[in-house]
C-alpha cells in the first residue's frame with residue numbers, strides 16, 4: 136500500500152510545500168491509526184475517516200460537509216500542537232493555496248454577516264434547480280440568505296432575499312406564488328425590517344449588490360432611500376413592468392437611484408478562470424463574473440481575514456451535492472485520490488464525483504445550464520480550498536448551523552457540525 140502511496144503522491148512545488156504536505160499526511164495517519172487501534176489499518180480506514188463518503192447506493196444520505204473536511208487538519212490534537220509553532224503559521228500563510236488562484240495578498244478585510252430572510256419550498260419542481268431528482272424528492276426546501284458587508288469606508292448588502300408581499304412582484308413572478316410553485320413560511324420579516332431591528336439604519340446602506348435580478352435576491356428596493364446605490368452585472372435585463380409586460384423587474388426596482396453596471400470586460404484580474412474586479416482597490420472585496428444562471432449573474436470573494444475568504448456564491452448552485460464531492464476536493468485531502476486507484480475500494484473514483492448537476496430541464500431556473508455548470512466548476516475549486524468558505528444563497532445544509540447576524544462570519548468550526556455529518560439528498 137505504502138509503495139503505491141509514495142508513487143502517487145503529488146509532486147511538491149518546493150521544500151516548504153513538501154514539509155507542510157508531509158506534516159499533513161503524518162497528522163492524518165496518526166489520527167486514523169489511533170482511532171482504529173487493534174484493527175487492521177487499511178486504505179479503507181483512511182478513506183472513511185478522512186473523506187466524506189457519499190452513500191450513493193442508498194441514495195439518501197451524503198457525507199460531504201466541508202467542515203468535516205476541514206476538521207482533518209486544524210482540529211486534530213497533533214496538528215494543533217504543530218500549528219502553535221509560529222514558523223509553521225508563516226509557512227501556511229506564505230504558501231496558502233488561494234495564492235494559486237491568482238488572488239493577491241492584502242491585509243485589508245471586510246466583515247460579513249448573514250441574514251436568513253425567509254424559508255421557502257419549491258413545490259413539485261425541484262427539477263427547476265437540480266438534477267437528477269430522486270423519487271419522492273420532487274419538492275425542495277430552501278433558505279433565502281442575504282449578506283451585510285462592511286468595509287472601513289462603506290456598508291452594503293449582497294442580495295436582499297424576498298420582498299414580504301410577493302404578490303406585488305411583477306405579474307410574471309407573482310404567478311409563481313399564486314400557482315403554488317413557490318411557498319413561503321409566513322409571516323417573515325423582509326431584509327429592511329431585519330436590518331432596522333438589528334440597529335442598522337437603511338440610510339447607512341451605501342449600496343445594494345444584486346448577484347442577479349431573480350425575485351428572491353432583489354428584495355424591495357423602494358424601501359431603501361434613494362441615496363442607496365444599486366450595483367448589477369452589466370448583462371442584467373433591466374426591462375421593467377409595465378412597459379414590458381413579461382418583465383420580471385418593476386419600475387420601482389430601479390427608479391430614483393444610481394444604478395451602476397459592473398462590466399467585466401474591464402476586469403484585469405482572473406481567479407480560477409473567473410474574471411474579477413477589485414471593488415475597493417485594496418484587495419478586501421472582489422466581484423467575480425460567474426455567468427449562466429441569469430444574464431448578469433455575479434458572485435463575490437470577501438476577504439474576512441488577511442488569509443481567508445467568504446465566497447458569496449449567489450445561485451451558482453442550490454444544493455451542496457452539486458459542488459461536492461469532486462476531484463478538486465480531493466486536493467484538499469491528505470492523500471490524493473489517485474493514491475487509491477487499483478486498490479480494493481472499487482468505488483473510490485465515484486467518491487469524487489459530484490452527486491448533482493444544475494438543472495437543464497426546459498423549466499430550469501438556469502437560463503444557460505451549460506455555462507452555469509462551467510461557472511460552478513470554477514466556484515467549486517474555491518469551495519475545495521480550506522481558506523475559502525463558499526456561501527450560496529440557498530444552502531439548506533447551512534440553514535440551522537450558520538452564525539446569523541449579529542454574529543460575524545469568518546468560518547465554521549467543525550464542532551458546529553457535530554452530529555451533522557450527513558445531509559439529506561433532497
Ligand SMILES: [Zn+2]
Pocket residue numbers: 349351352450528529
Ligand atoms: Zn435564488
